Amino acid sequence: MRSKVLFVCIIICHSALSLFAQNKNDRFHLLGSERGGQVNGYFGPFISLSDVEGHTAIDAGATGGVVFNNKFFIGLYGQKLVTKVPRTDLSTIGYTTFTDGEIDMIHAGGVLGYIHKSRRILNWGLSGSAGMGRIDISAKGPMNKYTDKIYDDVVFILTPKLFVEMKMTMWCKINASAGYRYVGMINGVYESPDGETIPTFIQTDYSKPEFSISLLLGSFGFRSYLLK
Secondary structure: OHHHHHHHHHHHHHHHHHHHHHOOOOOOOOEOOOOOOOEEEEEEEEEEEEEEOOEEEEEEEEEEEEEEOOOEEEEEEEEEEOOOEEEOOOOOOOOOOOEEEEEEEEEEEEEEEEEEOOOOOEEEEEEEEEEEEEEEEEEEOOOOOOEEEEEEEEEEEEEEEEEEEEEOOOOEEEEEEEEEEEEEOOOOEEEOOOOOEEEOOOHHHOOEEEEEEEEEEEOOOOOOOOOO
């Protein structure tokens, strides 16, 4: 009886060790194996640095998605301007009695990208995001002095990027990217008493280079060498 139990234990241990050896570099994959398609997940926060109406501005956001065959990824993102960017020309756009204007911007959409040789600890890639959002102007009213939204405009935002990333563990990596944020569909205007049409937002004040850094959590795989 003992010999049978020992024999069964040996078979179980051997099978477990064989599976571990076969998948030692891929045991964090959500789906798939080396012989088939692989689908890995990721999620993480990020911050971005850019220029908004001549002011250095910081955005905070989050992104998440899936990676196919360790090369191509698709996901979603959301991003919000957290820097208080002042807007001082309120009288020019028709709000002569409002003060302390501020710009706010929020947008969300999809992300597509390619990772070059993702099995390396250090690698690079290309990505592009496209989304819809809104730009607001908030200001203090002349009577109650409370800050309210006085104007908003719907925008389209397209951002191609080049990125470099480094794996810290099998489930964590740091991603640094540089790209150009194109802001379109800005069409709000104000007509002055003289009949002059004045744009509320100017596209070139928002279409600027953008630099981001993110901490991504997921199933990335890990090897102890940089090149192979």
